[in-house]
Amino acid sequence: MAEPIDPSSSMAALFGARVRRLRLAAGMTQAELGAKTHVVSSRIAQIERVCGARPTLELARALDRVLGADELLVELWPYVYREMFPxxxxxxxxxxxxxxxxxxxxxxxxxxxLQTEAYARAVLSLDVRLSGEEQLEERVSARLExxxxxxxxxxxxxxxxxxxxxxxxxxxxxxxxxxxxxxxxxxxxxxxxxxxxxxxxxxxxxxxxxxxxxxxxxxxxxxxxxxxxxxxxxxxxxxxxxxxxxxxxxxxxxxxxxxxxxxxxxxxxxxxxxxxxxxxxxxxxxxxxxxxxxxxxxxxxxxxxxxxxxxxxx
CATH class of the missing domain: 3.30.870.10 (Endonuclease Chain A)
Structure with missing residues (x-):
């Protein structure tokens, strides 16, 4: 069995721990939660284990809605996002x-x-450190927010x-x-x-x-x-x-x-x-x-x- 993630180690860890706790309280598996939020079950596992790309704001809202978190996950998300920066x-x-x-x-x-969504996507896609399409959309979402x-x-x-x-x-x-x-x-x-x-x-x-x-x-x-x-x-x-x-x-x-x-x-x-x-x-x-x-x-x-x-x- 995998070692539990310490929620105090980072904002992403706290976010993942909250998702896991709310999911278990709702009696859902990772696959069931993924289906309700329109992502694969491995994406839910990544969030709970703090591996892979950070959750997008859109996904945070979907998780909040499905898990009945009363905006808790949405409120945590900006801190998770900022954590990626120096x-x-x-x-x-x-x-x-x-x-x-x-x-x-x-x-x-x-x-x-002042950027439009398309212009923001074009600018952010030029970052050589970008890990992939999911991270790009995450950054576009944060900029528009x-x-x-x-x-x-x-x-x-x-x-x-x-x-x-x-x-x-x-x-x-x-x-x-x-x-x-x-x-x-x-x-x-x-x-x-x-x-x-x-x-x-x-x-x-x-x-x-x-x-x-x-x-x-x-x-x-x-x-x-x-x-x-x-x-x-x-x-x-x-x-x-x-x-x-x-x-x-x-x-x-x-x-x-x-x-x-x-x-x-x-x-x-x-x-x-x-x-x-x-x-x-x-x-x-x-x-x-x-x-x-x-x-x-x-x-x-x-x-x-x-x-x-x-x-x-x-």
Whole structure:
């Protein structure tokens, strides 16, 4: 007989132990539970023994429903999912879920909070460490689940600067990219979302080669996170965060204003690679100066309110 799994050893072990206990209490075999949740019995065994891929959110919901767990398994699932990431990534995910303001610079792909399902699948499938289709679907499900907060009553303010490369690179193919660009345009009118595009003609900058996120938390504290293709770094020390806030403010100042940014997104959607009209250098400098002077305004909008405008954009 196999040795029992210690539920305290990991969140996945706790999840598996709960599934096993609920299954036995319901008088079901692994095969019977698998049939009711539309998976093979070996999948139930993997969950209970903590081997193989982690359960997807969809499977957690099905198990919860069939076993009458009263949302217990659904509530445990995010912790099981986060466990797959390094410690610093887990902390970043937790902070992001609490943040009242999220400022992002995206250098290569659309940020997860604004991705369509097809675009998210295309991006996540590029991970060389991916173990298979099941893990891919698990990650897509988790990414889409995190987007729900952006449309909840507790939604954060979101300000995203997209490098022009994000618009021009057809991740997933032309049809997937068209759907993604249309999503950006559709969310650009939301009061809590601001989109800007940093055009190629701005040249190099301090965040070139990666992405940058600045988080403001409910208690007023802040954190910064930088990420590349195979690394990530979370910073919570005040001096370090301040340095990256300055970099982010410079990127916002150098980017096109929101309305001009939407023109550029629209031109990419329509396949006009000449791009939207970009103002002259003098006009750009004036706009940049105005944005720098107002650099603190976006952090205060939750308290001060904001005039209506168009909407866009886990």
């Amino acid at each position: 410690d610093w990534a887990r902390v970043f995910i937790q902070l992001s879920e609490q943040a009242t303001v999220i400022g992002q610079y995206a250098g290569h792909v659309v940020p997860g909070l 995190r987007q729900h907060r952006l449309w909840s009553a507790e939604r954060p303010e979101l300000w995203v600067v997209l490098d022009e490369a994000v618009l021009r690179r057809p991740v997933g193919g032309a049809s997937v990219m068209r759907e993604q660009l249309a999503r950006l345009l559709s969310v650009a009118g939301e009061r809590h979302i601001t989109l800007q595009v940093l055009p190629f003609d701005q040249g190099g900058h301090e965040a070139l080669g990666g992405s940058l996120t600045v988080l403001t938390l409910p208690d007023g504290s802040e954190a910064a996170y930088t990420e590349g293709a195979d690394y990530g770094q979370l910073m919570e020390e005040t001096a370090e965060v301040s340095r990256y806030k300055v970099i982010y403010d410079r990127l916002r100042a150098a980017a096109l204003p929101p309305l001009m940014s939407l023109d550029m997104i629209r031109s990419a959607l329509e396949g006009d690679h000449r791009g939207a009209h970009i103002p002259s250098g003098a006009v750009r400098r004036r706009l940049a100066q105005e944005q720098l002077q107002q650099s603190g305004r976006w952090r205060l909008r939750r308290g001060e309110g904001r005039s209506p405008r168009a909407r866009p954009r886990a």
